[in-house]
Amino acid sequence: MSDTPSTGWHPEEPWEQEIASLLGALPTVEPPPGFLSSAVDHRPLFAGRVTGALFSASMVALTVGIVVGALEQPAVTPSVDALRARHSSMVLDLFAGRSTDEGLFSALDPQAGPPVSLPHDFESHGYVEADRLRQAVFARKDEAVSIFSEPGRVDWSGLPSGNLESISGVTAWIDPDRKVAIVQADGAAITIVGLDATEVGEVLASMPAGEDGFARRFRDATAALTTELGFPGS
Amino acid sequence: MATRPESLDPATVPTWEEVADNYGRFIYSLSYRLVGNHHDAQDLTQEVLLRVRRGLVNYKPGNFEGWLSRITTNAFLDRVRKQQRRPTVSMPEEAERFLVGSPGIEAEMEAADLPDDLQRLLADLPPDYRAPVVLKDVLGYSYEEIADHLEIPLGTVRSRIHRGRSRLKEALSV
Known part of the structure; x- marks a missing residue:
């Protein structure tokens, strides 16, 4: 900075007070x-x-x-539309009986850890990894849900319009049609596509119990889930 | 001074958890005013919380808000210095978008989206001007307190605030 200290004090001029007043009226940034x-x-x-x-x-x-x-951790803004499209594409293949690329979409190894089954009879069908994005797919009859994991922390301000809700104590972004939910887990942004918001709560609540409340339980459970799936950030 | 929080008991040293719970919004808001966007404000807030955690051991009960403000502004200026050692990308001159000749500052700002646009002008100030201007005009600290926070002479504080305000006035008058 090239400025030099002023040699004497002078009273604030009216325009300075006006600037100060404008700045002083700036609201708290939430x-x-x-x-x-x-x-x-x-x-x-x-x-x-x-x-x-x-x-x-x-x-x-x-x-x-x-x-x-x-x-x-880097900020990450899950791309809701892209993830929704990815989920739909995967599900279409799944229910059409088309075999997915074995190299990309493989069944979970039951011996590698409990293949996580979700409430409402959802059972795991496998996972896929591309770049830093991991997708686990669970299905029942003619419905499916994808759980995406991206390493980093959710940049909430970058998400599109939606509702921010507390689901059993966990802050979740819910899209307007209530079929996409985003939550922050330790080290990863978790995007759940295909479940109703109320079902998201049930899924989260069904995860293994920790010692101090739901948030802790969810973090522990997500860490366990991502560890079993080999997700980064776990 | 909308961002200054209620003080905790000044005679006691709060725990880190109390700081995060009671002063998190204050730190975040100040961080935002200094850096000008949410992404960097989040990073700065986290850095401040780390420094607070480390510094609480040696904190002597007193002006806790002042202590937090000092940590936040110093963390901000440290970040600026680090960034200045790296290549930078110029930001567009947002100010020119809305500041086309009009009769007075108040009218200018009423015609614009005041907080956002004023924030953009603030963010265009050189960091060494921006920090004292934010401390003085947004948070309401005295020149002496700011000199103490930033560890620079009182005359330099006055000069930088005056020049910072002057630049804001020029931007508003273009």
Whole structure:
């Protein structure tokens, strides 16, 4: 900065007061829904107090490194239309009996972990991976649901018009026709396509129990799910 | 000064959780005013929360909002310095889009989408002007407090605020 300090004080001129008044009237900027709770959800990482000599300096550095890593995840805005189209295409093939590319769409190995079945008799049919996007498909009779995972944190402000709702304590973006839901899980944006919003709640609630509430339960469950599916960010 | 939160008991040191819960909106709003968009505001807020977590150990009860403001503005200026060491892409001159000759600042702003457009003008200020202007005019700190926050001489604070306002006035008068 090339400015030099002024040598003397002078009273504010009327135009300065006018500018100051305009700036002072700027409203509070609200963070995108879910952002602060997402940040606060990292509190378990912060919660442990480093006391005495129990933790070495290297452990502290490691902890800070993990925290920094967790908070520096890239922002991701799931492409709702593209994911919906991808789901539809996959489902058409599935129900038409057309075999999908085995290299891309393979049945889950039951031995690799429980092939997750969802409430309402949805059973897993496989998953596909392209770039950093993973898709798991579950079906029952003539209906199917896809669960997409993209590494990063949801950029809520970039999503199209929809409803932000709290489903059993988890902030979810719900599209107007209530067939697409987006939630933030540890390290990944999870997009669920094909379920009614109420069913999303049931699916989330059905996941394995954790120790302190639904949000924790969902995070744990999603981490387990993404681990089993080999999703990144798990 | 819409963004300043209610103070917690100044005699006690809040926990990190209390900071995040009670001051998260304050930090975010200040971050947004400094960086000018939600994406960078989220990143800056997270950086500030990290610094708060690290700094609470040494925090002495006092002006907590001032302490947070200092951390936020310093984190912002650190980011700017890092970015200045990297190649940058010029942003379009949004200000010219709506600031075509009109009688006065108030009328100009009433005719425009005031908060968004004023924010864009604010974001066009050089960071070293923007930070003291935001602290002074958005948050209402005194020149002395800003000099303390930014660790620069009082005269420099006055000069930068004056020049920052002057640039805003010029932009509004084009």
